[in-house]
Amino acid sequence: xxxxxxxxxxVFVIFxxxxxxxxxxxxPALYNLYLDDELPKRLAILGxxxxxxxxxxxxxxxxxxxxxxxxxGKTEKKSWDEFAAHLNYLAGDLAEKQTGTALAEQLRQFDQxxxxxxxxxxxxxxxxxxxxxxxxxxxxxxxxKDCRRDRxxxxxxxxxxxxxxxxxxxxxxxxxxENQIYRIDHYLGKETVQNLLAFRFANALFEPIWxxxxxxxxxxxxAETVGxxxxxxxxxxxxxxxxxxxxxxxQILCLIAMESPVSFDADEIRxxxxxxxxxxxxxxxxxxxxxxxxxxxxxxxIGTQKTPGYRQEEGVAPDSSTETFAALRxxxxxxxxxxxPFYLRTGKCLADKVSQVSILFRPVPHQSFPASAVENWxxxxxxIRIQPxxxxxxxxxxxxxxxxxxxxxVDMQFCYSxxxxxxxPEAYETLLLDVMRGDATLFMRxxxxxxxxxxxxxxxxxxxxxxxxxxxxYRPGSWGPEAAAALLTQDGRNWFEPVASSAKCGExxxxx
Ligand code: BG6
Numbered sequence: 001x002x003x004x005x006x007x008x009x010x011v012f013v014i015f016x017x018x019x020x021x022x023x024x025x026x027x028p029a030l031y032n033l034y035l036d037d038e039l040p041k042r043l044a045i046l047g048x049x050x051x052x053x054x055x056x057x058x059x060x061x062x063x064x065x066x067x068x069x070x071x072x073g074k075t076e077k078k079s080w081d082e083f084a085a086h087l088n089y090l091a092g093d094l095a096e097k098q099t100g101t102a103l104a105e106q107l108r109q110f111d112q113x114x115x116x117x118x119x120x121x122x123x124x125x126x127x128x129x130x131x132x133x134x135x136x137x138x139x140x141x142x143x144x145k146d147c148r149r150d151r152x153x154x155x156x157x158x159x160x161x162x163x164x165x166x167x168x169x170x171x172x173x174x175x176x177x178e179n180q181i182y183r184i185d186h187y188l189g190k191e192t193v194q195n196l197l198a199f200r201f202a203n204a205l206f207e208p209i210w211x212x213x214x215x216x217x218x219x220x221x222x223a224e225t226v227g228x229x230x231x232x233x234x235x236x237x238x239x240x241x242x243x244x245x246x247x248x249x250x251q252i253l254c255l256i257a258m259e260s261p262v263s264f265d266a267d268e269i270r271x272x273x274x275x276x277x278x279x280x281x282x283x284x285x286x287x288x289x290x291x292x293x294x295x296x297x298x299x300x301x302i303g304t305q306k307t308p309g310y311r312q313e314e315g316v317a318p319d320s321s322t323e324t325f326a327a328l329r330x331x332x333x334x335x336x337x338x339x340x341p342f343y344l345r346t347g348k349c350l351a352d353k354v355s356q357v358s359i360l361f362r363p364v365p366h367q368s369f370p371a372s373a374v375e376n377w378x379x380x381x382x383x384i385r386i387q388p389x390x391x392x393x394x395x396x397x398x399x400x401x402x403x404x405x406x407x408x409x410v411d412m413q414f415c416y417s418x419x420x421x422x423x424x425p426e427a428y429e430t431l432l433l434d435v436m437r438g439d440a441t442l443f444m445r446x447x448x449x450x451x452x453x454x455x456x457x458x459x460x461x462x463x464x465x466x467x468x469x470x471x472x473x474y475r476p477g478s479w480g481p482e483a484a485a486a487l488l489t490q491d492g493r494n495w496f497e498p499v500a501s502s503a504k505c506g507e508x509x510x511x512x
Pocket of ligand 1: 224243355
């Protein structure tokens with residue numbers, strides 16, 4: 001029997017089970033939940049993929065993924081064998097009738113063996129273009145029809161642009177009810193991203209100064225050192241704007257900018273977030289160059305390793321105009337944020353793997369210290385490190401020890417690893433458990449996804465219609481193209497170079 005707080009008996013079906021996502025993320029997450037005793041006792045994980053492999057081969061492949069990517073490191077035989085007993089594989093293409101019939105039969109058998117109607121989760125770990133076909137089959141076969149028990153998880157990007165996202169939504173909501181559809185954005189499952197809500201709304205300290213009167217601007221950086229690697233085929237049709245900005249970066253922006261929720265009810269939080277997206281000042285098509293910068297990495301060297309340029313990656317056109325770097329300058333038209341720029345940037349092959357939000361406060365209204373005291377003066381800055389070395393740093397001014405009055409910036413630090421002596425679950429662990437529990441708070445609602453597409457639509461259109469003449473335009477291991485710096489210097493500001501990911505919590509924060 002399941003414990004009170006464990007999910008109900010569940011069949012977890014993964015479409016695209018022989019792919020990368022299941023191997024690197026989904027199964028390691030499910031395995032960790034299993035080790036933490038969070039999963040129901042009556043659990044079946046059924047992978048569906050095109051590769052013709054046996055259950056045993058499937059399990060061995062997944063174990064290899066867990067060994068490499070689990071936060072707990074290598075598996076132990078006993079626990080793995082116990083977990084693996086829940087794993088089954090069905091080879092086939094869901095577009096074909098016989099795969100559907102075989103799936104229906106397997107689901108029926110689980111229910112029969114357990115003597116109940118189990119919850120069913122259908123996880124679409126497949127390219128966006130196939131989502132409609134698979135969902136359509138599920139609907140036709142009536143496998144996902146009970147809106148209390150059956151759920152569909154859809155990976156991002158949700159659609160390819162505003163029109164296709166709307167079309168996909170129309171199809172899905174025509175077949176399933178909204179509360180069955182879980183649109184996943186794994187950033188929302190990250191501890192530090194969730195902590196943004198705790199930080200802002202569980203502390204009275206910051207909320208009174210969280211607006212245009214005290215905040216000068218906000219910077220959101222999500223940087224990666226890796227290139228697109230084997231994902232060129234997918235990335236070529238996505239680019240940084242669709243792959244990262246439309247979802248992860250805009251979600252972070254929403255959490256920074258949203259109004260306080262009345263409750264932690266899923267819809268209340270999502271309403272407040274969608275309000276932010278609705279208030280983002282639309283970028284005029286002829287002004288895109290003033291608000292957005294794109295870039296693409298060329299050939300180079302990181303450390304001693306020679307790296308290919310994006311155009312040399314597998315599955316990428318030799319004259320590709322796909323951006324591997326994107327930066328935006330956004331404004332939010334409401335009382336709280338009028339006139340406060342939000343600068344967002346993300347890219348592959350950058351100098352460091354780091355995600356962080358920097359909130360720059362305005363200078364003091366009157367400088368009473370003598371000029372000699374304030375040579376090193378810097379405005380207050382709050383840095384929220386999403387990864388790595390998760391934590392929060394507040395930069396304040398202090399008097400330097402000595403006989404003279406000289407001010408120097410110092411950092412007050414909160415580090416997750418020091419404060420809580422425990423490892424945080426991976427984002428996918430949190431999110432998969434939430435799906436099993438039927439809690440949609442950390443998932444995106446249809447209107448949120450559409451509004452996010454609306455925000456970037458003018459940029460997408462402009463970049464698609466005019467190929468980039470200067471690509472490749474940044475060096476691997478740098479912080480992106482020079483034009484990204486100009487986006488801030490035109491406003492008299494600079495990007496903060498995030499603290500190196502190798503730095504330990506407690507080291508001085510980023511420099512300008
Ligand atoms: C995914 C993108 O959503 O997020 C990838 O598709 C990207 O291109 C990844 O590498 C980054 O996630 P994380 O959790 O490693 O920051």
